[in-house]
Structure formats: structure tokens, C-alpha cells
Amino acid sequence: MTKALLRIENLSLRREGYEVLRHVNLAVQPGEVHGLLGLNGSGKSSLAYTLMGCGGYAPDEGTIWFAGQDITGLSITARARLGLTLAWQEPARFEGLPVGAYLALGARDADAARLAAALEAVALPPAVYLKRPVNHALSGGERKRIELAAVFAMRPKLAILDEPDSGVDTLTLGDIAALIRRMAGQGAAVLLITHRDEMLAVADSASLMCQGTIVFSGSPDETRTYYGHRCRPHVEALGAQPWPDEARISLATEIAGPR
Amino acid sequence: MNTEPRSKPHGLATAEPGWAKEYEALLEAYSQAGGDPAALRAPKAATLVVSANRVLAVNEAPGVHFEAETLPDGVRAHIAVDPDAKIEQPVHLCFGMLPAEGVQRIEADYEIGAGAQVEFIAHCTFPNALQLKHIMDARIHVGPGATMQYRESHYHGPHGGIEVLPKARVEVDAGGRFLTSFTLVQGRVGRLEFDYDVVVGEHGVAELSTKAYGQADDTLHVNETLHLNGEGARGLTKTRIAVRDAATSEVNTTAEGNAPGARGHMDCTEIVRGDAIARNTPIVVVRNDRAQVTHEASIGAVNHKELETLMAHGLDEEAAVDVIIRGMLQGVNDERTDGTGRA
Numbered sequence: 001m002t003k004a005l006l007r008i009e010n011l012s013l014r015r016e017g018y019e020v021l022r023h024v025n026l027a028v029q030p031g032e033v034h035g036l037l038g039l040n041g042s043g044k045s046s047l048a049y050t051l052m053g054c055g056g057y058a059p060d061e062g063t064i065w066f067a068g069q070d071i072t073g074l075s076i077t078a079r080a081r082l083g084l085t086l087a088w089q090e091p092a093r094f095e096g097l098p099v100g101a102y103l104a105l106g107a108r109d110a111d112a113a114r115l116a117a118a119l120e121a122v123a124l125p126p127a128v129y130l131k132r133p134v135n136h137a138l139s140g141g142e143r144k145r146i147e148l149a150a151v152f153a154m155r156p157k158l159a160i161l162d163e164p165d166s167g168v169d170t171l172t173l174g175d176i177a178a179l180i181r182r183m184a185g186q187g188a189a190v191l192l193i194t195h196r197d198e199m200l201a202v203a204d205s206a207s208l209m210c211q212g213t214i215v216f217s218g219s220p221d222e223t224r225t226y227y228g229h230r231c232r233p234h235v236e237a238l239g240a241q242p243w244p245d246e247a248r249i250s251l252a253t254e255i256a257g258p259r
Numbered sequence: 260m261n262t263e264p265r266s267k268p269h270g271l272a273t274a275e276p277g278w279a280k281e282y283e284a285l286l287e288a289y290s291q292a293g294g295d296p297a298a299l300r301a302p303k304a305a306t307l308v309v310s311a312n313r314v315l316a317v318n319e320a321p322g323v324h325f326e327a328e329t330l331p332d333g334v335r336a337h338i339a340v341d342p343d344a345k346i347e348q349p350v351h352l353c354f355g356m357l358p359a360e361g362v363q364r365i366e367a368d369y370e371i372g373a374g375a376q377v378e379f380i381a382h383c384t385f386p387n388a389l390q391l392k393h394i395m396d397a398r399i400h401v402g403p404g405a406t407m408q409y410r411e412s413h414y415h416g417p418h419g420g421i422e423v424l425p426k427a428r429v430e431v432d433a434g435g436r437f438l439t440s441f442t443l444v445q446g447r448v449g450r451l452e453f454d455y456d457v458v459v460g461e462h463g464v465a466e467l468s469t470k471a472y473g474q475a476d477d478t479l480h481v482n483e484t485l486h487l488n489g490e491g492a493r494g495l496t497k498t499r500i501a502v503r504d505a506a507t508s509e510v511n512t513t514a515e516g517n518a519p520g521a522r523g524h525m526d527c528t529e530i531v532r533g534d535a536i537a538r539n540t541p542i543v544v545v546r547n548d549r550a551q552v553t554h555e556a557s558i559g560a561v562n563h564k565e566l567e568t569l570m571a572h573g574l575d576e577e578a579a580v581d582v583i584i585r586g587m588l589q590g591v592n593d594e595r596t597d598g599t600g601r602a
Contacts, residue, residue: 052567052571054567055563055567075570075576076567076570076571077570077573077574077575077576079571080570080571080572080573081573085571085572085573086571088564088568091568092562092564092565092568093565094565094582094583094586095586095587095589096585096586096587096588096589097582097586097589105569105572105573105574105582106572106573106574108573133586150572154572154573
């Protein structure tokens with residue numbers, strides 16, 4: 001096995017008196033898509049913010065290794081310049097900043113053609129979007145695609161994508177899945193955070209997060225199985241029916257498309 | 260390259276030997292500050308270029324008339340647009356001073372005829388200011404059904420030794436539209452005393468946007484007042500201010516709904532960094548039970564999520580803050596209520 005690009009060791013985080021992350025251990029290999037699956041509130045986004053070094057998310061314990069370097073105490077900028085980046089679940093808006101300029105901020109060596117290609121990769125026509133501001137006039141889905149295009153244009157070593165599938169239609173899901181595979185095809189690793197197990201169809205490996213800790217790591221299929229039967233005790237206790245397997249398989253096929 | 264100005268001042272002292280050179284130097288300073296001198300040379304465009312108290316170039320266009328006279332410390336200008344004239348190209352006004360010290364007073368009288376449509380773009384360039392005062396005192400009359408757009412952009416040097424005092428008394432007649440923007444985001448502000456007072460008649464429209472970026476010990480005072488006196492009159496102020504270091508800003512906006520159907524809104528956003536201080540006081544006055552005036556104001560730090568997003572794209576904190584502030588200052592023009600996207 002190659003040396004992990006990202007290795008998280010015993011990472012713990014408390015926020016406002018609550019244990020948000022508990023002794024998290026996780027590894028992502030270079031060029032692989034690793035799915036991080038978990039229910040809402042399981043700590044996935046908190047882990048993403050901690051990995052990126054966001055304010056208020058300095059871990060109480062543990063170490064984050066990236067490309068062989070301990071980055072636990074580094075700033076967001078320093079981490080980004082090492083090749084780590086994050087696409088937020090609900091991306092920020094920027095009044096007055098055109099999409100083209102926004103993409104170029106993170107991809108300084110990119111020419112106009114590369115920026116346009118990044119938008120095309122998320123099915124947004126460059127002629128329509130390059131000059132539009134990244135402001136509230138964009139829909140949530142459009143903003144999400146633009147963020148993914150920005151990450152794609154950056155060509156990071158590792159992209160953390162925090163629920164790129166939430167709040168988007170099924171057609172867009174297919175575009176996003178294809179983009180993730182393209183990123184991997186270009187050599188980038190992706191940590192794909194999701195609560196929809198069908199999204200693991202695009203992953204090479206996966207982990208399951210429950211109540212702030214990793215409870216399982218393995219193949220995407222194994223992780224999905226584990227997710228469906230082991231990680232929702234409180235849901236089952238309420239009498240909720242598990243999602244039918246046929247529905248999962250159907251949507252997963254749609255998302256995965258040709259590999 | 261032709262260094263001769265395209266037209267000489269009309270009826271003014273033009274025989275001074277250095278005037279062409281001064282004209283070119285002013286345009287060069289304007290260019291270095293990010294402006295486009297070609298706009299001032301555009302064929303068929305009306306232009307007025309004033310350096311200190313000297314009118315360096317005047318070019319009229321059909322429907323646009325200038326009269327100017329020299330004052331000891333500036334220029335008094337009368338600018339008229341014929342009734343029903345539709346002026347296709349913007350009218351460019353260039354005011355500036357190359358010396359580091361002095362006073363420039365511009366007394367301007369705008370008369371926009373009924374039904375006319377015109378856009379003014381005013382460039383104010385003071386690249387070397389150390390102890391300099393720029394006074395703009397304007398009276399503006401927008402006739403019935405006329406539309407006047409007025410965009411004023413300032414290009415200051417890095418020293419901050421400048422005082423800018425734009426003052427305007429504006430009257431918008433029935434069905435008239437007055438859309439204006441004031442931008443001071445290049446170089447140091449120095450001391451800004453912005454004072455606009457606008458009276459809007461029946462079904463008239465007034466929109467004011469003001470953008471400024473204060474640094475070091477700059478001081479910014481913005482006073483804007485809308486008197487929505489006519490039935491169905493509408494008014495909007497949008498103020499975007501950023502202050503950092505030890506700069507201070509004080510924004511006072513007043514909107515009066517004085518007639519049935521009058522609608523006013525005041526929108527102020529300010530970003531504060533370092534030891535800077537920002538104050539905002541919106542005053543709402545309603546004198547008619549069928550009028551409505553609203554306001555919203557936000558003063559605070561740079562949005563944390565925006566900042567961290569840009570840092571995750573590799574920008575350091577200072578660069579990220581600058582992008583956010585400049586975006587905010589630019590963005591006000593994206594949101595014009597008339598949908599033109601222009602100020």
C-alpha cells in the first residue's frame with residue numbers, strides 16, 4: 001500500500017462542552033475517492049472544518065498528517081498551499097466578485113480556457129457564468145457547482161467535498177459524480193462527505209462515522225451495508241423503515257454512470 | 260501620437276503655453292490610477308477637463324452645452340442638456356490637480372431638460388495629494404420625465420493628505436429619474452465629507468450609491484437625505500463602506516416619506532477591521548399614512564465563512580479580506596433596483 005496522503009490519528013474535538021469528534025482515525029490514499037458516510041449530526045462537517053483548520057475547530061487531541069507533514073497547527077492558507085482544500089456544504093457568497101475572478105483566485109496558474117473547462121465540467125456554460133457575480137442571485141445548486149468548479153480548477157492534492165450532493169437535483173448529482181471521478185482521474189484524492197449511501201458508488205473506499213467517531217472502514221459496499229444495519233439504532237428504535245435496497249441500487253446506478 | 264487635446268476651451272483663457280502639457284499629464288495620472296484616457300478622447304463624446312482652476316478642454320456634443328468660468332480657486336460650470344435630448348454616449352467630466360497642495364473648487368449647475376436622457380461619468384484624479392482640498396458644490400435639476408445618471412469615481416494617491424467635500428442639492432421633477440454613484444476606493448480617502456440632499460417629485464426616482472474604503476487615519480462622513488415629496492416618489496440609498504487600521508466612518512442617512520405612495524429604503528453595509536470605527540444612523544420620517552420607508556444596516560467584521568473560503572483557496576488573510584471588501588464595494592452596482600446594473 002502506498003503511503004497515505006492524509007492520515008488522521010486519534011483526533012478529538014470538544015465544542016461548547018460537547019464531544020464532537022472522538023478519537024478519529026482515518027487514512028486517504030493519493031488519488032483515491034474516499035467516502036465518509038454518516039447520519040446528520042454525526043460529526044462529518046466538523047471533521048472537515050478541523051482538517052481544513054477553520055476557526056473554532058482546533059483539535060483538543062490528535063494529529064493530522066498531510067503529504068507526510070504534521071499540519072495540525074497550520075493555518076488554513078498554509079494547508080491550502082500544501083494542496084488541501086474544502087468545498088463547503090453551503091458555499092459562501094461574494095458580492096461583486098465575478099465567477100471567473102473567483103475561480104482564478106485559487107487557480108493562479110490557470111488560463112481562461114482552464115477556467116472555462118472547469119465550469120463546463122459542472123455543466124455550467126462559461127459564457128453565461130464567467131462574468132456573473134458569486135452573489136445571492138445564484139441558486140443554491142448553481143453556487144454549489146461553482147464551488148466544485150473552483151476546486152476542480154485548483155487541482156489540489158486532496159479535495160474535501162462536504163455533502164456536494166445535498167440540495168441538488170438528480171441530474172446534477174450525475175454531473176457531480178462525474179466530476180469527482182474526473183478529479184480522481186487527474187490524480188487528486190477526494191474525501192467525499194455524504195449522508196446518502198448511494199453516493200458511495202463513486203468511491204474507491206469508505207468509512208462510516210457515527211456520533212463523532214469512525215466505526216467502520218472498508219469497501220464502499222461493505223460500508224453501505226454497515227450503514228444500513230448498524231448505524232441508525234435510534235432510527236430503528238422509533239420504528240422507521242430502512243430505505244429499500246432497490247431504490248438505493250437504482251439511484252446509485254444513475255449517479256455512478258460509466259466509470 | 261497626437262498630444263494635442265481634441266478641442267480647446269470655449270470662451271476661456273486658452274493661450275497659456277503649458278496647457279496641453281498639463282492636459283496630457285492629468286490624463287497620464289488618470290491612466291496610472293486605473294482610468295481609461297481614451298474615454299476622454301472618444302469621438303462625438305462631450306467632455307469637460309478641469310485642472311485646478313484651469314479648463315483644459317471642453318467639447319460639446321449635440322444636446323449638451325457647457326459654460327465655464329474661472330474662479331480664484333476653481334471653476335464654475337453650467338452644464339445643460341436640451342429637453343428631450345437622448346445623449347447616446349456618456350458625458351465625461353475630468354477634474355483633478357497634479358500639485359501636492361492647493362484647493363480645487365468646482366461649482367456646478369446641472370440643468371437636465373424635460374424628457375432628456377443623459378449619463379455623466381466624472382473622474383476625479385489627485386495622484387500627488389499631500390495637503391489638498393477638493394470641493395464639489397453642485398446644484399442639479401432633473402426636469403419632468405428626464406433621466407440623469409451621474410457616476411463619480413475618485414483616484415487618489417497613497418498619501419492621504421486630501422480633503423474631499425462633495426455636496427449636491429438635487430431636485431427631481433415629476434417622473435424624473437436621478438441615479439448616482441460615488442466611488443472612492445482607489446488610494447487613500449483622506450478626509451471625506453459627502454453631503455447629498457435630494458427632493459423627489461411625483462413618481463420620480465432617486466437612487467444613491469456610495470462606496471468608500473478608508474485606511475490608516477482616513478475619516479469618512481456620509482450624509483444622504485431623501486425627501487420623497489411627490490405622490491409615488493421612490494428613493495433608495497445604498498452605502499458600502501469599509502474601514503481598516505485607525506480609519507473612522509460615520510454614515511447618516513435620512514429618508515422622508517411625505518406623500519401618498521412614497522417608498523423609500525436605506526441600505527448600509529460597513530466592514531470594520533483593526534482599530535477602525537464605523538457608525539451608522541438611519542433616520543426614518545413618514546408624514547403620510549400611505550407612505551413607507553424602510554432601512555437595513557449591517558456593521559461588522561468580514562464574514563468569517565467568506566474569509567475562510569478564500570483562505571482555503573490559498574489566499575492569505577490580508578489578501579482574502581481585500582478581495583471581500585473590494586467585492587462588496589463593487590457589488591453595490593449589481594443590485595440596482597432598476598435592473599440596469601449601472602449606477
